[in-house]
Amino acid sequence: MLVLSAGDATGLFAAACEAVLAEGIEVRPRGMTTQEVMGAHLRLTDPRRRFVDLPPARVINPAFAVAEAVWILSGSDGPWIYDFNQELLRYTDGGVLRGAYGPRLRRWHGTVDQLDAVRRELLADADSRRAVVTLYDPQRDHSGHRDVPCTLAYRFFLRAGRLEMHTTMRSQDLWLGFPYDIFTATLIHELLAGWLGAPMGDYHHHVDSLHLYAHNRDGAMKAATDAAPVDAPGMAPMTVEWDDLEFVLGRVAVGDYAGVAGSAWAPFARVLASYRAWRAGDRDQARSLTAHIPGVLGAALGRWYDLRTTRSTPVIHTAGGAP
Incomplete structure (x- = not known):
């Protein structure tokens, strides 16, 4: 073991x-x-x-990490998840x-x-x-x-x-x-x-x-x-009342960060909105939204975009667990 x-x-x-x-x-x-x-x-x-x-x-x-978590928590098997991972x-x-x-x-x-x-x-x-x-x-x-x-x-x-x-x-x-x-x-x-x-x-x-x-x-x-000790703080507390769960997940899934403004779920919604903009070819909007995502998710999404740009990967293949 x-x-x-x-x-x-x-x-x-x-x-x-x-x-x-x-x-x-x-x-x-x-x-x-x-x-x-x-x-x-x-x-x-x-x-x-x-x-x-x-x-x-x-x-x-990070967009697929967020999308998959919301997809599962909402009880979905809908095709929208393929927007974030076509693999x-x-x-x-x-x-x-x-x-x-x-x-x-x-x-x-x-x-x-x-x-x-x-x-x-x-x-x-x-x-x-x-x-x-x-x-x-x-x-x-x-x-x-x-x-x-x-x-x-x-x-x-x-x-x-x-x-x-x-x-x-x-x-x-x-x-x-x-x-x-x-x-x-x-x-x-x-x-x-x-x-x-x-x-x-x-x-x-x-x-x-x-x-x-x-x-x-x-x-x-x-x-x-290459692993080095990590001293970054944990993610912001993800709280939601049980009776509000379906509403919050629904707003996040469509990238409606205004609909969950002021909550720890707003960065999740911004991540998904940014990634959809990236896939649609609006790189400026995607980067702009990333700049307003605090903590590790915003930084990681920026690195993901940097990596995709460096590799010149077509937009349609930018989702998934690789590299």
């Missing part, structure tokens, strides 16, 4: 890269060479420091990601809002062990669809007055998937803690197969070698 702990997602990512490179063995699922560690427990002690930011070794797309289209069946987390989280088989269920469970019994969100569905996921959830479940525990969160994954692409998955999961963690009136405890990320694909090995080596 690989056990790692860090105060910020960047440090945890770099440590995991180093460990998989050092301890991983070669396996070739579906003919693709990976370096894999079986059994990993990655603990993040400050979950609000959720953004992996390790330039130049690893520059992730996802490769995994669709009939234009739909059949493994999308959102519908499973917010309307399991069309009936159960699991996010609300765990909220109610912990409000009723603070010591409960039944605050579980299940994402893997055998009925759907053994039917041959291209997209099968890597995440099996989320679990939440109120202990010593703090909300702890555990995520279990059957599989984790450390390079492409981890930075985005931890962003969404810890946002769910923070929102639930707010609804319960509890501070956030540790975030625990359990992975059966933690792996790196061969074509990402050099990048992972650079990330592990």
Whole structure:
């Protein structure tokens, strides 16, 4: 069992890269060479420091991080997510990601809002062990669809007055998937803690197969070698009343930062508005909006644009987990 702990997602990512490179063995699922560690427990002690930011070794797309989190939290499997990552289209069946987390989280088989269920469970019994969100569905996921959830479940525990969160994954692409998955999961963690009136405890990320694909090995080596201590503060507290959640997510999804002005959600909305402007070719508007996004998200989005410009990548391909 690989056990790692860090105060910020960047440090945890770099440590995991180093460990998989050092301890991983070669396996070739579906003919693709990976370096894999079986059994990993990655603990993040400050979950609000959720953004992996390790330039130049690893520059992730903050617009996709925000968009995916909002897409999942709103219960959506709608095609608007492809505006932020067209690579996802490769995994669709009939234009739909059949493994999308959102519908499973917010309307399991069309009936159960699991996010609300765990909220109610912990409000009723603070010591409960039944605050579980299940994402893997055998009925759907053994039917041959291209997209099968890597995440099996989320679990939440109120202990010593703090909300702890555990995520279990059957599989984790450390390079492409981890930075985005931890962003969404810890946002769910923070929102639930707010609804319960509890501070956030540790975030625990359990992975059966933690792996790196061969074509990402050099990048992972650079990330592990170049990593330096991170002292940046966590993101601003992401709070919203339960009854206001759908409205806020809806405003953010369309980039309506005026509609959530004065809240910690306004920078999220600006990120999405900026990226849509970038894809539409209005680079001046995109940069202008970025300048008004505080903290790590604004800086990271500017770096993403810089990288896309340097590589002269066509606009249509500017989304996704790469480079």
